[in-house]
Amino acid sequence: MNFKNKVVLVTGAGAGIGKAIALLFAERGARLAIVDRNAQNLRAAADACAKDERPLEIVADLSTDEGCEKTVKETLERYGRLDVLVNNAGVGARTDLLHTDMAIFDKVFNTNVRGVYNLTRLLAPSLIETKGNIVNISSVMGTSVLVGGLPYSMTKAALDHFTRLIALELAPKGVRVNAVSPGVTVSEFVQTVTGMSDGQYSEYLANMALGIPMGRVCQPEHVAKMVVFLASEDCDLVTGTVVKVDGGVELSVESNHIKEQFKKK
Template structure:
């Protein structure tokens, strides 16, 4: 069965690069009418152009910081079928060296922003009998030194997913999450300052810890997001779906711990 989102409005946050970019491109291939949200206007416009090239449908670009109330209010639209909460930031730190600014920065985007934007868009999703897919991380379930407060934020997002799924199920709105493992993106380079060569070496080291022997790429996550958002998953709600090659079972994320001294 072909997955199609013809005439469906899909909002993807954090769409300017990495996993969000891959999600946007796959929804574009499926015929969705896209709203793309992010902070980097140039990157968003580039992604929007690539999406438009798929089926000739021009996405609506929204430059906004979802850690703020103003950004969430700017993003919230009246018509919506699918909300993909992908925007997020990370930090490599631990309780001995962290400060409250790091905590606030991570939680304002990864938890508060998701909470606020979802709150604003729930009426539209109830009207359309739409659904929500949150992008979490196995850091929310795998305990790793150095994953504070990112791991805390993703654990909160997982529970938010389950709670809101139960709340909205009687309204016909499904809520699920995809939990990536090691995935090729820019987020690790941002928080470590790795050069491209250092990052590639890090990925090679990381893939040795993955039972299936490969790290994820953005399209691996995007395919699961589209599947959960589609009618193929019409009775799936409250699920936290790992896409990680089995990494959560073996504690492979401890490669992160080496970065915290």
Template sequence: MPDLREKVAIITGASSGIGKGTAVEFAQLGAHLALTGRNQENLQATAKACVEAGSPEDKILLVTGDICDEEVRINLVDQTVQKFGRIDVLVNNAGSFMRGTLETTAMADYDRIMDVNVRSVVRLTQLCIPHLTKTKGAIVNVSSVNGIRGFSGCLAYCMSKSALDQFTRCVALEQASKQIRVNSVNPGVITTEIFRRAGLNDEEKHAKYMEHHKTTHPLGRVGDVSEVAKTIAFLASSDASFITGALVSVDGGRHAFCPR
């Protein structure tokens, strides 16, 4: 198992889904956690799950707020350093999914997707770099198979994740001389609440959607949060010490799939 004992990790979007699963995985591996999300109740539930996984309560920092808010980003970094003295890992997980084609995507919605999925990542990473330089730390960005492959019906989301992938590559090159490693995970369809939040909240339609996507992944199923979280933990750890600028697909082979 990767060793994250006493590593200080910031995880955004930690109140649900992949962010929550990653926080619990990091807790099991001994990390000190700075967790942020918009929903305070859900964030506290994540903290409780981390304690149950073995993390001491005093080694968990919670910062509630919208990651698109500059004050929230600054507070997150400042409070993390004040509490733990350093930053070793940044997991840029907070993200938003939206359906829409070129004709149906309102520019306000486009701007929001880009703000959450790209701009907030760029800015938070800028704030963390001075601290990661001191620790020769690691950054893991949570992207998507949609950043690698084109899909109709979610244009802005695909564009945002493609931009995030290029950000990963470029920053990996820029920061390599400081021994800061930068990688992405690119999940396929994972069992989380993201599709319900994007409007697929009818239980029957959601079930059909998930059942259909068993056929779009060569391994014949959708993924589990823990499978993505374990990959993030690996990339954040010294086990991945010679990996940087990589886009790691956690998608049951979907990125390589061509329907016939």
């Protein structure tokens, strides 16, 4: 899984899963463009990824047309090509139908669905030229039914189907499209959405692990390894898949335990 001279764009690369993905691609020799809304986090990620060549840092809000267009323009101006697009950027919300409002709905959908659709649309011609591929970062929340999961779960269900739809559309053009669906993963993203203190979050993760058949939650590196594998030539006939990295949580009746923990927080 060598990505030497391959150009890889990773969105939401300032922290968590996105940063882990960028780091692993850098280790495998990729030429990186990394995107995040937080300039400070992005700079730290670029520092960590800097090997033979420092990544291109793009500060952009991908929920906007301007942010997507800026990302495309700067990536292609710097590298002239794109081999792998990793749509990782996302925002969350913890609410339900009776307590949410359209501002929250729009914020989540504009980043998690509209932004992914728009950026992919704009970069598809470049990926067709290189016979490249796309990896979308979804979530097991896209197939889980939990009170409090609106509207985030809806966006991930949409992303799963988007993956399948464009995989079919782009396959004759030589472009593969897959998604990785993480389970409970250690991430600042989750802690921010839930508003937990560090102590509460540690307790939450320990309790969640009790409902996972393999007995532990995911680390960002687990997700990164699957992303890099799917993007590699080792998977040259894999397209339209949504691969779970969740420790088997959906296989077990103990997943009901996770539902209960989710309700409590």
